[in-house]
Amino acid sequence: MSMLDQIGREKRRITEQLTRLDAERAKLSDQLNELEIAQRAVRRFGDKAVATKKRIRVPAPKTGPTVGAERAAQGGQQAQGISLGDATLRAVRAHANGASTDALLKHLSRRFGMTVRPNHLGGALHRHQRAGRLENRDQRWYLPR
Numbered sequence: 001m002s003m004l005d006q007i008g009r010e011k012r013r014i015t016e017q018l019t020r021l022d023a024e025r026a027k028l029s030d031q032l033n034e035l036e037i038a039q040r041a042v043r044r045f046g047d048k049a050v051a052t053k054k055r056i057r058v059p060a061p062k063t064g065p066t067v068g069a070e071r072a073a074q075g076g077q078q079a080q081g082i083s084l085g086d087a088t089l090r091a092v093r094a095h096a097n098g099a100s101t102d103a104l105l106k107h108l109s110r111r112f113g114m115t116v117r118p119n120h121l122g123g124a125l126h127r128h129q130r131a132g133r134l135e136n137r138d139q140r141w142y143l144p145r
Contacts, residue, residue: 087112088124089133098140101125 091107092099099107105121108114125141128134135142 082112084114084116084120084124085127087114088121089128092134092141092143095141098137098142100140104141 087108088104091104091111094107094111095103101118101121104125105116105118108116108121125134125136129136132144135144
């Protein structure tokens, strides 16, 4: 009987420890979200409060390999190295047999580290379609023949 009691006590101890860890993880996750929100607010409004002159914006050079690192540093925001339009064309080009919008969303997330809303992706795809850079056949996107 004492062996079963020891097992029961150990099981309760581990369960309590897991509960404490889950609560701490949730607390830390909330703190991280608050810090990311504050970081975005400072990035958005911090420069405007200090600046007295108009600054001339120079477009950032387009880079490929550091896109994921830039996104991680920005706390989930889109990397500034590549536009959604360019990334969309590259994603369609990577799918030789055509790509559905879901496949494109997954590719953009995996390859470029971009979090894209479906309506924004749809807008980019239709702009490319109107410009003649993409074709839509059977709900799949292709490069023109």
